[in-house]
Amino acid sequence: MLKTIKISISALSGLILFLTPLAQAVEFPAASAAGTDPSCQFQDYAKALEEATKNPSEDYGEAIRAELKIRHDWLRAILNCSNFETKKLKNALREFQPNDAELDRLRNQILAQLEDVSQYYDLQLSKVDDHGLRSTKDAARAIIDWRAGTHSIVAERAGNLMLWSKNKDLFASARARYDLIGQTIRRLNLMEQEEIRGKYEAAGKSLSQAESLNSSARKLLLQSANPDTTKVIKDSLENLSQTYKSFFELSEGIKELLPI
Amino acid sequence: MEIQEILKKFKQINPDADYTKRSRSFIVQTPFVVAPPITSPWRAFMQSLQFGSAIALVGATVILIVGGFSSWRALSPFRIASLDIAALQAEAEAVNMQVELTDINYRENNKPLIANSTPASSSAIVAKKTVSSKVSEAAEQMGLSPATSSESISIEEALYKLAE
Numbered sequence: 001m002l003k004t005i006k007i008s009i010s011a012l013s014g015l016i017l018f019l020t021p022l023a024q025a026v027e028f029p030a031a032s033a034a035g036t037d038p039s040c041q042f043q044d045y046a047k048a049l050e051e052a053t054k055n056p057s058e059d060y061g062e063a064i065r066a067e068l069k070i071r072h073d074w075l076r077a078i079l080n081c082s083n084f085e086t087k088k089l090k091n092a093l094r095e096f097q098p099n100d101a102e103l104d105r106l107r108n109q110i111l112a113q114l115e116d117v118s119q120y121y122d123l124q125l126s127k128v129d130d131h132g133l134r135s136t137k138d139a140a141r142a143i144i145d146w147r148a149g150t151h152s153i154v155a156e157r158a159g160n161l162m163l164w165s166k167n168k169d170l171f172a173s174a175r176a177r178y179d180l181i182g183q184t185i186r187r188l189n190l191m192e193q194e195e196i197r198g199k200y201e202a203a204g205k206s207l208s209q210a211e212s213l214n215s216s217a218r219k220l221l222l223q224s225a226n227p228d229t230t231k232v233i234k235d236s237l238e239n240l241s242q243t244y245k246s247f248f249e250l251s252e253g254i255k256e257l258l259p260i
Numbered sequence: 261m262e263i264q265e266i267l268k269k270f271k272q273i274n275p276d277a278d279y280t281k282r283s284r285s286f287i288v289q290t291p292f293v294v295a296p297p298i299t300s301p302w303r304a305f306m307q308s309l310q311f312g313s314a315i316a317l318v319g320a321t322v323i324l325i326v327g328g329f330s331s332w333r334a335l336s337p338f339r340i341a342s343l344d345i346a347a348l349q350a351e352a353e354a355v356n357m358q359v360e361l362t363d364i365n366y367r368e369n370n371k372p373l374i375a376n377s378t379p380a381s382s383s384a385i386v387a388k389k390t391v392s393s394k395v396s397e398a399a400e401q402m403g404l405s406p407a408t409s410s411e412s413i414s415i416e417e418a419l420y421k422l423a424e
Contacts, residue, residue: 042413046421071422078418085407092403140410140423144416152369159365159404163358170355177351181343234362237355244352250341 010235039080045070064133071136077144078127083121086151090114093158098165106161113154142225153225160229164217167237171214174243178207181250186259196253203246208237353385360395364404 048070058065093111096102124143131139182200190196213236220229262404298304398407413421 001418036409036412040412041414042408042418046413049421074418074422078415078422081407088407089403092401093422106399140419142424144419147416147419148371152371156365156369159369159402162402163296163362163365167358168403170351170358172356173351177348184343204315230362230366234359234366237359237362238373241352243357244355246346247343247348248344248345248352251348254343 020138032043035082037084039077039084042077042081045074045077049074049096068133069134071133072128075131075136075139076125078140079121079125079128082143082147082151083118085146086114086117086121086155089155090118091159092162096165099135100165103161103165106222110161112160114158116204117151117154118148138221147161156230157221157225160217160221164214164221164233167214167233170237171211174207174240175211178203178243181247185250185254188254189253190257193253193257196250196257199246199250199253203250205242206239206242206246210236210243213239230243357395357398360392361399361402362403364395364399368404368406371414 049067052063052067052070057066090111093107096107096141097109124139127139181203185191185196185200191200213232217229217232217236220226220232288338298307396405
């Protein structure tokens with residue numbers, strides 16, 4: 001009996017000890033956060049409005065009331081969805097730590113602006129029931145303009161702040177790798193090889209250009225919302241991507257030259 | 261000298277008589293140790309743990325050998341030189357992912373304004389681009405992705421329809 005227990009415990013402890021490092025090595029995907037809110041499903045409203053306008057009730061008053069109800073419900077859903085969208089961005093920005101005093105000030109400033117955005121949607125929500133048919137349409141147009149002129153600008157800046165900060169590590173890694181590759185090329189006496197030297201210089205050039213654009217992007221980010229910021233961030237990353245293309249070419253070139 | 265003669269000479273090799281005597285007396289005098297009986301669950305558990313550790317160690321070694329460990333790769337100058345393709349690939353992918361996230365941030369916040377749009381044209385205002393699940397997950401974590409699903413009507417499209 002005791003022998004059976006001993007064998008069972010042995011097998012179990014062996015299994016646990018054997019599987020523990022494997023379980024730690026395998027990264028289980030985190031449950032993805034719900035990206036959408038029920039208020040953001042608009043298909044049913046679209047169908048109902050189409051139906052109500054194409055086949056209205058014979059009673060004019062009833063037809064108007066039916067259409068108005070659909071428009072009110074839809075506008076309310078759009079505003080709730082916009083609030084949900086703003087809340088998602090605020091939560092991401094709150095959790096985000098830039099590790100940079102200036103960028104942290106900017107983060108707080110953008111958070112305050114996003115709070116104003118939420119207040120705008122709340123105000124519009126409180127007015128929905130007051131709208132007639134025409135003013136519902138006018139309100140929708142006004143919200144389109146406001147989103148383009150205010151919400152989108154604040155949201156894009158928030159995104160750029162997080163993106164730029166995350167890019168810092170990529171630039172540091174690329175620079176460290178570039179320096180190490182240089183040391184290796186020199187150690188292997190391959191700098192005399194014109195092709196290798198050319199590729200290494202090309203990598204250095206695109207990396208410097210990427211770093212310069214990255215510095216410009218930081219300046220633009222700290223200025224009041226500048227429409228060029230996203231483009232400059234993207235250009236800096238594309239130059240960094242080009243640097244990695246040169247690294248790949250260098251790796252291949254060195255492989256061809258060395259008996260490895 | 262022929263090999264057979266050498267082997268015959270080997271047969272004549274004997275151990276030193278004194279060494280034989282000492283070894284025999286050492287073996288005879290060594291007490292025969294009997295493993296103590298397992299009297300407590302704790303002792304049983306500890307012995308099992310030792311046995312289990314041995315199994316785990318053997319298992320890990322087998323995985324290390326069978327699972328593609330290559331001394332050639334580990335010692336390759338490419339790893340030392342930071343020119344290892346796998347490491348480069350991982351870093352390049354991280355850069356490309358940031359490019360895609362930047363695209364999403366731009367696209368989601370720069371939807372063109374179309375006045376008096378028809379349903380057909382309004383549905384075309386957002387160029388819905390397919391992105392990898394890794395990128396979508398990162399965009400979601402950063403609050404960059406739209407609140408509406410890709411199959412659904414976007415907020416802008418809904419507002420255009422409502423404004424008609």
